[in-house]
Amino acid sequence: MKMLIDGEWTDAASGETYEVHNPADGKLLDTAPLGNAEDVKRAADSAHSALKKWSTVSARDRGKILFKAAQHVRDQQNTLATTLTMEQGKPFKEARDEIQGFASILEYYAGISAALEDGLIPLAHGKYGAMLRRPIGVCGAIIPWNVPAIIMGWKVGPALITGNTLVLKPATTTPLTNLSLAYAMYEAGLPKGVLNIVTGPGGSVGDEIVRNPIIRKLSFTGSVETGKRVLQAASASMKRVTLELGGSDPMIVCDDVDMKKAVNGAVHGRFYNCGQTCTAAKRLFVFESIADEFIGQLKARVERLKVGNGMDEGTEMGPMNNHAQWEQIKTLVDEVREKNEGKVITGGSVPEGEQYKNGFFYLPTLVSDVAPDSRLVREEVFGPVLPIVVVKDLDEAIERANDTKYGLGSSIWTNDMERARTACERLESGITWINQHVKLPPEMPFGGVKASGIGRENGMETIDAYYELKSIMF
Template identity: 35%
Template sequence: MERILNYIGGELIAPQSGKYLENVEPATGKVYGEIPDSEAADVDLAVKAAQAAFPVWSKTSRAERSKLMLKVADLIDQNLEELAMAESKDNGKPIKLARAVDIPRASANMRFFATAILHESSEAHQTDDEAINVTVKSPLGVVGCISPWNLPLYLFTWKIAPALASGNTVVAKPSEITPMTAYLFSKLCIEAGLPKGVLNIVHGLGPKVGQAVVEHNDTQAISFTGGTKTGKQIAATAAPMFKKLSLELGGKNPNIIFADCDFDKALKTSLQSSFANQGQICLCGSRIFIERPIYEQFRDAFVEKASKLKIGSPYDDSTQVGALVSAQHLEKVMSYVKIAQEEGGRLLCGGQIVEVEGECSQGFYLQPAVFEGLAYDCRTNQEEIFGPVVTLTPFDTEDDVLEMANSTDYGLSATVWTSNLNRANRISRDLHSGIVWVNCWLFRDLRTPFGGVKNSGAGREGGWDALDFFTEKKNICIKY
């Protein structure tokens, strides 16, 4: 039983209440550790530590901040296998996915923002021959970063890296469902020599810890990734306090496949974009729209491949689909399988709980489900399921597919498969989405803005957008 501790003021400490929560391994369904059941008092302690560290950290040179962050990135690389195993054990995802994507991306996040601050420039506007206006950016102070359970270290570092790079000090709350890599990360920060109080990590439940971070009078900004319902609650709390907000929320993303696509590539990538990380990625394309001339061909090939995906222990390198993150989430996803059937959907494959042999027999496994025959505006096609459940729908015209694709309350990402450049531009322009991938999926350049429209969030992360979010701009006008 491994007991996780909070990271406050540069030290690993127990929660002030002395209470802990169980940490369950999704692959086996068994408790394997404990995490702090922290409260507002722990958050207040973390905020005070961050406040004490801010004056020095905010004035630390960019070169020195960069050097420390790069050292943390080096330590992530050096501990790749340990971090990948911890991520897999905590989340249920195949270890090969954690090893190839999650942990390397966490390192890349730290490196990207550590080096970006070395290349920032200031704006200057000369007003005729009378004055010059200079724009300067200053860190905000203590900021709150709240990250989700689906890509734990990946998204944790995506938030704290630009915050730290900009000269802020941070109070961070990782998901209580997947806290282990954030705990290991705190150890790496200590090893790297990150000054005390610059980063503080408080573990615990959202209503107690997350809410305390949001409503604390001394947190200047909140960066949150998670469910839309929680995002609305955060906005309701933070907006009247005039805090800066960045909200990356849910998605119900369309995957549009035209008849002139590269069929094999669209098929292979669509399988990945449907079921990667057990469908537990906000960017997964859970609604697949297929142009009618190739509908049956694509459907049959997709179902054949989906039904053969290997489900099993995440620690087996041959596993393609691991465990869902928790028993509660498995129950939620299964409820949508039932809803889809009640709405008249034809289950083409999957949708059954899988019992894996051996020590993983009590884990949370589900065979990926594929439905057809559902109306585009039914609950299954409108509500975020966040699991390995997809629907297939034929379409005839661009107008038809745009109407269906844009019909949801979400607008995070979309994917378009076509060899027609003009069509790709037309469809991309008219999709209500913050991100459109053409002939690819989840291809990320960290310089680009990331975020959604409608109920998928507010604000943008990534690149200069992230660094701008964590700073305050000031105009200085100097008259000649």
């Protein structure tokens, strides 16, 4: 496959490519251009050239193109979902839901296009002011491999509806879905150069996007460590920066909960996408009065999960996306055993069978009696391992939940609305779910506090991040 610059399929300036493999069996899927700084410069120049015309198109007309693009994506959802499953590893049903989610994001921003108009502001003494909103210019986006379609939508939707143009770098392991989605948008009538996709490693492609002075705004999703480096490098050219840097989301289960719903919520919240989701339930806090029963039901439910190739019928959890993540999870669980930091009550190993030997598979794992200083609860664990901590009450649960550098998502499971209100007020996170976890509709702003990031994506709240605002007094 080739990358997209100025609306055309193109090779890397170097002519080099790299291979994209299926994480379920290691088979070669395709090749992608091994882009570098020169390719980013070409893309930025293309986006800059397209900006003058695209920024003058009315928001309503930009919205019409996004609506049409969403329909193109829905028409091709099965083909796109197959590509996503084969390069990312997730079950086909999850992949199809994600493709539909991308379309929903475009439809949301197309739907609010009529509201993106300048207007008069009444002032004191019969006077008026006005607020002019103008596109920032060329924007950059760097996205990860875990939910590449959804996160691409978070960047593309608001950037384009506000009249900006965009240079986007996919993750090296999942470029095919992003390129296919971009192509569908061009089929819908997106003008040349408005959206450019440059594939390649972060050390060359990503670094140039961060540093290139033509690119005036950057949205990055990734690790805390990389996000800090991005923020420091972007400051040299005074870029506006939005950072979504992951988390270690707590899930609190109270003693008045609907047990079956909470168990299913924990399974979905942790093992959806093989646990490779920023907002996954990564730490489970359960009240001691129901702990034995809850953990017993959870263990039985987890052991029924069908692990396999995402394209196989009935698969509920696919492989991890890459060897580095697989090795990290294996190392963490082995460390818990070696240091006696917890009890592995199910999973904790690679599944047995010929069908698993060439993929990055790891059994869904539960660990109880986790030590407070274990890396399982101190770091972001990006994989199918759920540490369980028993607490005596809500106060202890919230205190333990907040004892982290992260603050992305959180959830409380209770039928007591006073408990829910307390949790919503006291949990240090950008979002708190009540009796659910993970769901993120495009209408709701999303982002974190503390080390989990800067700024918000989704909703009307992200729109001003893509505008230059000018106040007019008259």
